[in-house]
Amino acid sequence: GEDVEQSLFLSVREGDSSVINCTYTDSSSTYLYWYKQEPGAGLQLLTYIFSNMDMKQDQRLTVLLNKKDKHLSLRIADTQTGDSAIYFCAEGRSNDMRFGAGTRLTVKP
Amino acid sequence: DAGVTQSPTHLIKTRGQHVTLRCSPISGHKSVSWYQQVLGQGPQFIFQYYEKEERGRGNFPDRFSARQFPNYSSELNVNALLLGDSALYLCASSLAPTGYEQYFGPGTRLTVT
Helix, strand or coil: CCCCCCCCEEECCCCCCCEEECCCCCCCCCCCEEEEEECCCCCCEEEEEEECEEEEEECCCCEEEEECCCCEEEECCCCHHHCEEECCCEEEECCCEEEECEEEEECCC | CCEEECCCCCCEECCCCCCEEEEECCCCCCCCEEEEEECCCCEEEEEEECCCCEEEEEECCCCEEEEEECCCCCEEEEEEHHHHEEEEEEEECCCCCCCCCCCCCCEEEEEEE
């Protein structure tokens, strides 16, 4: 089974904010990542956060990390139709990364 | 600057055959990792190489092997293909094994019939 868990689907209206949640299990993970995957494509690195931080903002993206609860979230402000994709969170371990199953974000006009 | 490149883009093999997938990392990156992504799932870690040495291996059978060349490009080999090996194989490169962002290539779609 997955060590990293995400809800499978999220649907929002264009212009609204999207919040994608993730829980992980390895407290020794030093970095936590968000990747975006569009149909038929590889993974695009969106942002990442170091485990000693609790928040990181990058333009429309805000990452929140609750290390005590091992909970990570990605907020996309002013969601656009081009944001429709699958979003993966991943925990960075010593030699590998563990991914969740992905959250499919659908943005309705 | 070129990103991570992988070849071929797609290929179809039959059960029992062997396949070789290739990856060229971003210029200056010395670490390459391989992942298998089955349809509807997240990527699963197969191997990580750094400076031509294997640094990590996921829970995959010995039919899977890899190597890294002096120019830091890498090959993933899979022997005795099974139907369950059908997946998108992703290569990721980073400056070093840990604590750095990993950038993914577009993947190779392998279909085993």
